[in-house]
Amino acid sequence: MAGSKFLENLIAGSSEKIQDVRKHIELAAPFPVSVMAVGPTGSGKELIAKGIHKLSGRSGKFIAVNSAAIxxxxxxxxxxxxxxxAFTGADKGRKGKVEEAGGGTLFLDEIGDMPLSLQAKLLRVLETKTVQKIGSEKSIPVDFRLVCATHTDIGEMARRGEFRADLLYRIAVYTIANPPLAERVEDIEELITVLSMRLKKTEKKILPVSFEPDAIAFLQQYDWPGNIRELANFLQKCSVLYSGERLGIQKIEPLMPNFHEGVSTLRDQATFWDGALQDQTPSTPFLNTKQTLLEQSRFFAADQPLNLHEFLADVEENLIVAALNETEGNVEKAAGKLGIEPDMLMQKIKQFSLAEKELLAPSDRLL
Incomplete structure (x- = not known):
C-alpha cells in the first residue's frame, strides 16, 4: 500500500496506461532482475527506474548515467x-558509477547509444559481478540493481548488429513500456497541476498559470511529440508570459504554431517571441528571471525605458534552457538545435550559470 502511494506521487496520472506502468514497477521491484524501460524521449522513463529503486528496498544510492550525453x-x-x-590528466584515482551504485541501483539512460566496445565491458561486469578500473588489474566486487532505458527499438538494433544481443538478454529480463503523452491525454490536467507545483517550488520568481476548460481540451488534442518534457516547457513559457493568469484557448493557440502538425521545434521560437511581444500589456509582467528593471516596473511603462540588453539576454537564456531540456542536457545536440558551436554553448551555459541548475545532468524529476 505504501509502495502504491509512493508511485502515485512519483508518476502522476490516472489513465489506465499509466496505472499499468505503476503496476509493472510494483511487480518487478522486489526481484533482483535487470529491467528495461522503453518509451519515447521525454516520457519519464527515469521515474520508472526511481520507482523500482525505492520499492526494491535497496539502501544504496540511485546513480543515473545518460549514455548519450557523455x-x-x-x-x-x-x-x-x-x-x-591511468591516462593524461588522471592526477588521482576515481570510483566509477558502477562502483558508486554498490548496494543501490544503476540507471543507464539511452543504453542504445553505448558504444559496442563498452557494451562488452558492461556485459563482463554483469557476468562476473566485478569491475576493473582503467589502469588496474584488480577486480572489485560490485552488487547493484541495473535499470536501463531507451527510446529506440533496441531489439532491431541487435538484429542489425548495432547492439550486442547477449547484453540485451542480460539487461532486459523485465521490460516496462512507458506510453507517449499522446496516448494518455486524459492525464494532462493532472500533469499540469503537478508541473505547476514543481515550477512554483523550483522557480521562485515565476507564478504558474492555470487553464480554462477549453484550453485543457485544446491541449488534449495536441500530439506532444516531446511528451511530458514538452508539456513542462510549454507551461513554463506560458507562466513567463502570463504570470499567474488563467488562460483560455485564445491565448494559448498562438503559442502553438505547429499544432496541426503535432510538431514543436525551436525553429518556431521566433514566432513564439514575436507573438509574446505583441500580446504584452502594462499589466502583464514579462521575463522575471533576473533582478532587472522589468521586475520593478511594467513592460514599457511610462518614463521607464526597456533595457534591451537584459531583455535579449533573458530571451537567449530561456532558449538555451529549452534546448537543453529538449535534448536531455546533451550539449552537442542542443548546440545543433540553436545553430551554434558546442564550445559557444558551453560559454553561454557558464555565462548564465546554468550548470548550477543541473541542466547538464539527467533530470531529477520530469513530472
Missing part, C-alpha cells in the same frame, strides 16, 4: 572509474 571516450572512465596515472 562522449564515448569519457564514458568508460565515468562508468568503471580509473586509477591515478
Amino acid at each position: 562522449p564515448a571516450e569519457l564514458l568508460e572512465a565515468e562508468l568503471f572509474g580509473y586509477e591515478k596515472g
Whole structure:
C-alpha cells in the first residue's frame, strides 16, 4: 500500500496506461532482475527506474548515467572509474558509477547509444559481478540493481548488429513500456497541476498559470511529440508570459504554431517571441528571471525605458534552457538545435550559470 502511494506521487496520472506502468514497477521491484524501460524521449522513463529503486528496498544510492550525453571516450572512465596515472590528466584515482551504485541501483539512460566496445565491458561486469578500473588489474566486487532505458527499438538494433544481443538478454529480463503523452491525454490536467507545483517550488520568481476548460481540451488534442518534457516547457513559457493568469484557448493557440502538425521545434521560437511581444500589456509582467528593471516596473511603462540588453539576454537564456531540456542536457545536440558551436554553448551555459541548475545532468524529476 505504501509502495502504491509512493508511485502515485512519483508518476502522476490516472489513465489506465499509466496505472499499468505503476503496476509493472510494483511487480518487478522486489526481484533482483535487470529491467528495461522503453518509451519515447521525454516520457519519464527515469521515474520508472526511481520507482523500482525505492520499492526494491535497496539502501544504496540511485546513480543515473545518460549514455548519450557523455562522449564515448569519457564514458568508460565515468562508468568503471580509473586509477591515478591511468591516462593524461588522471592526477588521482576515481570510483566509477558502477562502483558508486554498490548496494543501490544503476540507471543507464539511452543504453542504445553505448558504444559496442563498452557494451562488452558492461556485459563482463554483469557476468562476473566485478569491475576493473582503467589502469588496474584488480577486480572489485560490485552488487547493484541495473535499470536501463531507451527510446529506440533496441531489439532491431541487435538484429542489425548495432547492439550486442547477449547484453540485451542480460539487461532486459523485465521490460516496462512507458506510453507517449499522446496516448494518455486524459492525464494532462493532472500533469499540469503537478508541473505547476514543481515550477512554483523550483522557480521562485515565476507564478504558474492555470487553464480554462477549453484550453485543457485544446491541449488534449495536441500530439506532444516531446511528451511530458514538452508539456513542462510549454507551461513554463506560458507562466513567463502570463504570470499567474488563467488562460483560455485564445491565448494559448498562438503559442502553438505547429499544432496541426503535432510538431514543436525551436525553429518556431521566433514566432513564439514575436507573438509574446505583441500580446504584452502594462499589466502583464514579462521575463522575471533576473533582478532587472522589468521586475520593478511594467513592460514599457511610462518614463521607464526597456533595457534591451537584459531583455535579449533573458530571451537567449530561456532558449538555451529549452534546448537543453529538449535534448536531455546533451550539449552537442542542443548546440545543433540553436545553430551554434558546442564550445559557444558551453560559454553561454557558464555565462548564465546554468550548470548550477543541473541542466547538464539527467533530470531529477520530469513530472
